Amino acid sequence: MKEINIAKVLVKKRKEKGITQEELANYIGVSKASVSKWETEQSYPDVTFLPQLAAYFNISIDELMDYKPQMTKEDIRKLYRKLSSDFTKKPFDSVMEDCRIINKKYYSCFPLLLQMGILMINHVELVKDPQGSASLIEEARTLFIRVKEESDDISLTKQALYMEALCSLALRDPNTALELLDGTFAPALPPESILASAYQMTGRADEAKAVLQVGIYQNIVVLFNFFPAYLMLCTDNPAKFDEALRRAFVVAEAFDMKRLHPAVLAGLYISAAQGYIIQNNHDQALDMLQQYAQIATSDIYPLTLHGDAFFDLLDGWLDKLDLGSGLPRDEKTVRKSMAEVIVHNPAFSVLSEEQRFKNIAEKLQATAEKIK
Known part of the structure; x- marks a missing residue:
């Protein structure tokens, strides 16, 4: 070009x-x-x-x-999907060189830099040596820092700050993560309720419903991001652990998370299985892994964000997301990682000789290999 x-x-x-x-x-x-x-x-x-x-x-x-230092949201989506697909088909170093050329050319296009950093983080598992992984995470962090310090878009700077903190944790630097997020823990002031009231007062009932659906949907997804971490902190208290898991499953059933957002429910099953391993309850751990495998090998691919009969007004909002309704990784990468997170997870090595675990692993690997 x-x-x-x-x-x-x-x-x-x-x-x-x-x-x-x-x-x-x-x-x-x-x-x-x-x-x-x-x-x-x-x-x-x-x-x-x-x-x-x-x-x-x-x-x-x-x-x-004819110099274009910025890219449109749609161009960013197309480029992200292409590079994500390239990671599954081409040598890693070759794709990363393409990424670096793009970053250099569009170094003032902050929405792109944010997504390029996220792209790197979402494919860091392809780097097999720890030093290489750390280097890639550090490279992504420099992009997030640039967006945070140079962009005038508050939404972008907040996302960049969060991703920078996430990189710090991945690099085993919790103190920096704490410093970055210090003061961001404040009472939630959701704008959706105010927007919905304003829409309703101006006679736009459908828009009011859509805004509230978005708010409900986002908060449910956030809730399921909290559950896994909370479960792991409760492994020393089996009663508390079981109660937290029970409540999570109640919410999952109420909102049909298995169909609405199977990825977040799958994450819950993994954490539950790891917790039961820590508690030396292998039968329950295998039960959780069995549930995980049912989701991971079901007809959920390609994974996309979507609504359902209840969340029937999400389409407009999903279209405005940086990556649209698509997820950050290519389908082949997703299928492979869905298997590897179980099969090659050291936390589950104690189950390796169990026949149930072997059956689960074989089922997951077969699904991962369906796309060449």
Whole structure:
């Protein structure tokens, strides 16, 4: 992809203005041959001529050079999906080199840099050595820091701050994560209820319902992000552990999470199984892994964000998300990781000789291999 496309712009603008190469050359003070070379990409105008050319055609220098330092949300989505797919088909280092070239070219496109950092984090498992993983996480963190410090978009800076803290944890630097998030723990002030009331007062009942559905949906997903961590903190208190798990399953059943958002429910089963392993309750751990396998090998692919009969007004909101309704990783990568998180998880090594565990592992691996 060319960084400078001045040739086609000159041709287009000159023809729009209805002038010859010689007339343009006379205005700039160069030969007709020079203009001809500019328009046929044999050479570029001297940098001192750029302001004159831009002023003559009444355009900016960026427009003259056809330089686009920003990407649209749709372009970012397409690029993310392409690179995510490339990670499953091409050598890792080759795809990362492509990522670095893109980051350098669009270093001031902060929505893109945020997603490129997220792309790296979501594929760090492809790096097999710990030093390489740490290096990749650090590289992603530098992108998040740039977005946090340079962007004027509050939403972007908040996401970048969160991702920077997540990188710090992954790099075993909890103190930095605590410093970054210090003061962000405040009472939730959801705007959805105010927006819904405003929509209702202006006679837009459907929009009010849609806003509240988005609020309910997001908070349910957040809730299921809390449950796994809380379970692991309760492993020393089996009664508390079981009660937390019971309540989580009640919510999951009420909102049909198995169909609405199987990925978050799968994460709950993994944490529950790990907790039971810590409690030396292998039968219950296998029960949880059995439930996980039922989800992971069912007809849930490709995984996408979606509504259902209850959440029937989410489409507009999902379309506005940075990646739309798609998930951050390619389907092949998702299937593979759904198997590896069980089969190669050291926490479950104590179950490796159990026939039930072997059956679960075989089922997961068979599903992972369905897409070549």
